Amino acid sequence: MANFYREPDRRQRFLLPVDMSDWVCEADMVHLLLDAIELVDLSAFEAHYTRRGVGAPPFSPSMMVCVLIYADANGHRSSRKIERLCERDAGFRMIVGDEVPDHSVIARFRKRHRSAFEALFAEVLKLCHRAGLVRLGVVALDGTKVKANASLSANRTAGPLAAEVAAMVSEAEAADAAEDALFGDERGDELPADLRTRSGRSARLRACMDQLRAEADTAAARQQEKIDARAAEEEATGKRKRGRKPRPAGAEIDEDAKANVTDPDSRIMKSRKGYLQGYNAQAVVTADQVILASRVSNEANDVHQLGPMIDKALAMAEAVTGEEDVRIATALMDAGYWSEDNVAMETADCEYLIATTKGGCPARC
Numbered sequence: 001m002a003n004f005y006r007e008p009d010r011r012q013r014f015l016l017p018v019d020m021s022d023w024v025c026e027a028d029m030v031h032l033l034l035d036a037i038e039l040v041d042l043s044a045f046e047a048h049y050t051r052r053g054v055g056a057p058p059f060s061p062s063m064m065v066c067v068l069i070y071a072d073a074n075g076h077r078s079s080r081k082i083e084r085l086c087e088r089d090a091g092f093r094m095i096v097g098d099e100v101p102d103h104s105v106i107a108r109f110r111k112r113h114r115s116a117f118e119a120l121f122a123e124v125l126k127l128c129h130r131a132g133l134v135r136l137g138v139v140a141l142d143g144t145k146v147k148a149n150a151s152l153s154a155n156r157t158a159g160p161l162a163a164e165v166a167a168m169v170s171e172a173e174a175a176d177a178a179e180d181a182l183f184g185d186e187r188g189d190e191l192p193a194d195l196r197t198r199s200g201r202s203a204r205l206r207a208c209m210d211q212l213r214a215e216a217d218t219a220a221a222r223q224q225e226k227i228d229a230r231a232a233e234e235e236a237t238g239k240r241k242r243g244r245k246p247r248p249a250g251a252e253i254d255e256d257a258k259a260n261v262t263d264p265d266s267r268i269m270k271s272r273k274g275y276l277q278g279y280n281a282q283a284v285v286t287a288d289q290v291i292l293a294s295r296v297s298n299e300a301n302d303v304h305q306l307g308p309m310i311d312k313a314l315a316m317a318e319a320v321t322g323e324e325d326v327r328i329a330t331a332l333m334d335a336g337y338w339s340e341d342n343v344a345m346e347t348a349d350c351e352y353l354i355a356t357t358k359g360g361c362p363a364r365c
Contacts, residue, residue, distance in 0.1 A: 020097060023090040030070060030091045037066045040123060044116035059101050064109045065120065066095050077172040079106040080179055080187050103187055107176045110169065118165045208264045267298045280305070284313040292316050302336035307345060334358075 024030055045061035070091065071082045083103040085092045101109075110117060234240055266277050282305050284293040293312035297305060310331060317326040327349045335355040346352040 020094050024094050028091060028094075029073065030094050033066060033070055033073075034095065037062050037069075040120060042120075044120075045113050048112065059099060059105065059109075063096060063099065064101065064106070065117070067092065067101070067106070068110055068117065069120075070095060072168055072172075077168070078175045078179060079103040079110070079172070080176075080183070082106050083187060103176075104185070107173075107180075110172060114169055118162065118169060204264065211264050265298055267300055269300050282309050284309050302334075303339045303342065306333065306337045306342045310345075310350070 021031075042061050042065065045065060049058055049061070067082065067086065071077075071085070074091075076082055076085065080103040082092075083101065083106060086096045086100045087093075263277070266279060269276050269278050269280060280297045280299055280302070282293075282295045282297065282302075283291055285291055293309055293316050295305070295309060295312065299305070310328065314326055314328065317328075318324060329349075330351045330353060333352065333354045335358045338354045338356055342352070342354065
């Protein structure tokens with residue numbers, strides 16, 4: 001059967017050269033900024049590159065200056081964020097084209113030319129103001145004044161303007177230093193290592209699919225157990241059991257079931273601060289705050305953790321003391337562990353005190 005879908009060819013090259021001026025509307029600030037950069041003196045920046053060294057040629061100082069001014073004008077300080085914008089944002093792509101600078105290059109350029117950049121930034125702002133980027137009010141002959149599209153707090157003298165520019169540059173350097181400490185040489189938004197290749201992505205997605213199928217098979221097996229138990233009870237009593245019959249077991253994947261692509265083993269968990277993607281960590285602790293047993297599960301509900309955790313705590317106590325008949329006199333648990341099955345697990349040697357409601361005091365089960 002023929003395939004009638006129109007599939008995108010993501011590797012297709014443009015048949016004609018791309019005009020980057022079509023990427024951004026004429027009303028965007030980037031056009032004014034590009035024209036303004038052509039008129040200012042950039043010799044302070046170019047002096048650093050008078051000698052040609054080894055390696056690849058440096059990025060154009062005019063492009064780097066334009067990128068940084070455009071970023072600051074839009075409130076972006078982080079060099080890593082600026083790098084991402086140079087790849088994805090049409091305004092930034094208008095400035096850099098296909099020459100996307102690395103975040104480390106952006107940070108070094110800003111740090112190396114800090115004093116020149118502060119002076120130039122103020123000069124460009126004044127030039128944009130003179131060009132009409134900030135419009136003044138119209139004064140009528142009768143003295144009526146029309147409010148400008150600006151606020152009184154936006155007025156600056158030369159001193160505060162220079163101080164504000166210096167503060168912006170310092171803020172950018174602080175952001176870069178914090179992100180360098182956090183991400184190292186990485187940009188920060190990269191995919192995990194095993195998701196950066198086609199084979200790795202395929203393996204991770206298959207793992208998620210296998211997980212969903214395994215959960216569906218487990219749910220089907222449990223449902224079949226209920227059906228078999230009901231049938232056995234009806235056969236033993238000779239009477240049809242009242243109530244709705246269990247629905248037939250099926251291994252279909254629930255449409256609402258979810259699997260996390262980044263960490264397939266993790267689950268959506270409800271915590272005191274809301275929902276999170278993670279695990280359910282369990283611990284059995286003595287009155288002296290010594291941890292006897294610990295376990296990490298991807299089951300959000302604590303009900304099924306009681307038995308395994310008590311058994312693990314007893315096994316650890318036996319291994320530590322060297323005694324075979326170790327007993328736990330009393331076990332305290334919150335309402336998350338309350339169920340009739342857990343109540344039935346209490347023995348004469350171990351008394352369970354489980355809270356029956358959230359926020360209440362434990363009650364002997």
